[in-house]
Structure formats: C-alpha cells, structure tokens
Amino acid sequence: MLFGEASIPVEKAVFPKALWLDRLIDIPPAIKQINKVLTSGRFPHFSIISGPPGSGQLIAALHAAQFLLCGSEHKPCGECLSCYKVNGLIHPDLHFSFPLIGAGALAIDHYGPFREAVKEQAYLDLPFWQRKFDADNKQFNISKAETWSVIERMSMKPNEGDCNVMVIWMPEFLGKEGNVLLKLLEEPPGNSYLIMATEDPSAILPTVRSRAQVFQLPPVDEGVLADYLCRQFSMEMDRAMEYAIISASDVATCINWASQQSVRWLDLGKMMFQKAFIGDPMGFLEWNERLIALSRDEQKQFFFFVERLLSLSLRTRHGLLTVREGVEVLEYAAKISGRMDAQTIDNMQIMITDTIYAIQRNANIRILLLDFMIKLSGLIRGV
Ligand SMILES: [Zn+2]
Numbered sequence: 001m002l003f004g005e006a007s008i009p010v011e012k013a014v015f016p017k018a019l020w021l022d023r024l025i026d027i028p029p030a031i032k033q034i035n036k037v038l039t040s041g042r043f044p045h046f047s048i049i050s051g052p053p054g055s056g057q058l059i060a061a062l063h064a065a066q067f068l069l070c071g072s073e074h075k076p077c078g079e080c081l082s083c084y085k086v087n088g089l090i091h092p093d094l095h096f097s098f099p100l101i102g103a104g105a106l107a108i109d110h111y112g113p114f115r116e117a118v119k120e121q122a123y124l125d126l127p128f129w130q131r132k133f134d135a136d137n138k139q140f141n142i143s144k145a146e147t148w149s150v151i152e153r154m155s156m157k158p159n160e161g162d163c164n165v166m167v168i169w170m171p172e173f174l175g176k177e178g179n180v181l182l183k184l185l186e187e188p189p190g191n192s193y194l195i196m197a198t199e200d201p202s203a204i205l206p207t208v209r210s211r212a213q214v215f216q217l218p219p220v221d222e223g224v225l226a227d228y229l230c231r232q233f234s235m236e237m238d239r240a241m242e243y244a245i246i247s248a249s250d251v252a253t254c255i256n257w258a259s260q261q262s263v264r265w266l267d268l269g270k271m272m273f274q275k276a277f278i279g280d281p282m283g284f285l286e287w288n289e290r291l292i293a294l295s296r297d298e299q300k301q302f303f304f305f306v307e308r309l310l311s312l313s314l315r316t317r318h319g320l321l322t323v324r325e326g327v328e329v330l331e332y333a334a335k336i337s338g339r340m341d342a343q344t345i346d347n348m349q350i351m352i353t354d355t356i357y358a359i360q361r362n363a364n365i366r367i368l369l370l371d372f373m374i375k376l377s378g379l380i381r382g383v
Contacts (some may be wrong), residue, residue, distance in 0.1 A: 051217030
C-alpha cells in the first residue's frame, strides 16, 4: 500500500461532483418532466429528446444516461465511479451513434473526436462537428453499417451496470436506414435504453418516431442566454441580446459568434446595406476588404447572420414580431422592412444562400463578394 494510506475500493471512491445537468444554462420544465419519469423508474426504453437548434438536447440525453447508469441511491449523484465515467463519456455501457462521412463509417471508431467535441461544446451542433473533420463540403450520414452496430452494441451484456444506454445524436441523418432499427425498437434487448437527441424529429421515419416517447425542449430564454454570454465572454448586454435574438436562442451559434468574432456582424451588415443603397463601386470595394480580412468560416457566419436579420425583418413586416425599443438589432430589422418589399427580401435570402454555398465550395472570394454587392445593390435600388 502506497504511503500507508487506507485503500478505498474504487467503486466506493468519491469523485469531484460533475453532472451533465449543470452544463445546461437554463433548466426548462421539460427537464423536470424527464426527471419525473426517471425517478419513477419508468423511463422509456426508446425516447426522443427534441428541441430547436442549440437548446441542449444532447446534454439532456447525457443527463438521462447519467441517471440510468448511476450506482448511488440519489441519482444522478455525480460523484460515484459510474457518474465519473459518464461525465468523461468513457462509461463502457454508454454508447454513441452520430453522423459521419462515408458509407461504412462506424461511430465506435470515432469516439475520440466525439468525446473531444462534446467536452469542448456540450451544446454540440453540426457546424462544430463538421469543423472537427474539416469537412465543409462533405456529406454526413448515419450509415446502414452503423445502424447494425447500434443493434450489436445495445444487445451486448452490460459491462459494469445493469443496462446499456445508447445515445444517437442527430438521428435525422439516419434517413431510411432507420428501418433497420425497427426490430430493435419492437423488442429492446434486455435492460437497454435508446435515446435520440434531435433538432428535427420530422426527419426521423414516422414508423420509428411513433414508437418513442418524445420530450420537447423549448428554446433557451433570450434573457438567460444573453446574461450567460455577458458573464462568459465579458460582452456588453446589447451585443449579447443581439446574438440571442438573431440566433433564435441557439446557444451553440451564440458561443461560436462570441468566441470567434472580432468584428460586430451588425456593423458589417449595416455597412453592406448602406453601400448597396448608395450603389457606389468604391464603397463595394471598401466593404469587400473588410470581409476578405475574415476567415472563411467567419464569412459564412456573417452571411448566416444577415439571413437571420432578413427573417426578423420579414417577421416585423408581417406583424409577427414586436420591436423592443433600445434593442438595436430589432430596430434595424424593422428599418430594413420599411425600405424593401417582401419580394426583394425573399430574393435577397436566395442570393445569400447561394453565396454561403459558394463560400463552402471555396469560390474566389473577391469575385464572389463583388458580384454579390453588384447584384444586391441592383436588387435594392430596383435597377
Ligand atoms: Zn452516481
């Protein structure tokens, strides 16, 4: 025995408390509902945790997994060996499936990058996952081979606990391969749990979806998210609120903007519209230089921001959104809607989607941006 210490059996050891639930920046009522079902001991063998992008579906799924695998009386304790392993995503009875590139790609061969990604960004989203693979243009999928692997892993005898928990992140990528899972869903092997964490349940086959109990997470409250961004990134409240509103409370997008961005999107957007309204070629070039100085990812994020700004503007136009005084981004969206008709905004959104696509395909950015500005200016000024 080293240093004469009393030996503590590892299963009795207490680890620093770490709960997946603590990674949620807001606890919505849906989590209380999940907890109630977990505590009752009747957590469904197949469940779908659904919510708009960046609402913490994966965190909620990992919370349920931590509960189901916890070895203590008060679950999830966050301090037992099992909780420790679930926290580190290294519990042998906790399995994952997620989108990958290629027809035969298996999640089990990519647990390393997945663990890394989730630890770095628990509000994991597809753009973050794509960046891990440097795979802007490649098609992600959950392959047939992977669905068979899901069945195989769920049918294994649990290693340490009394159940297997499989978390499928982004099951919308299963497509028709979801059919393979049907047999599994009809007769779940032993004491196993399948939890899907999705942004878009309508993309899951109805035959699969109808067999699940669905828990619906709401978007994170704008004010709570803005507060979080202020604290975490020492941001001003105005800007934090702007991110929360424009991203539709998508935590992952907000964190990405807050941690990467050196310029303020709204300033760059205002400059773009101003130069386009005037129609001055020198102004176009000036704006282009500002954009060219950004990374490709930031350029994409900027256009994504403008796309959302235009959506807000359409919503204010149709009276679907109240413009709160003092919230600059909303005031600006209302201003745009006053200067352009709905058809122009629609056409602009199409142009932006095309531009994002072209950026992804590594088009010549100088030519692309100049072309975009000329078209935008023509569209706005009706020439
Ligand atoms: Zn525990």
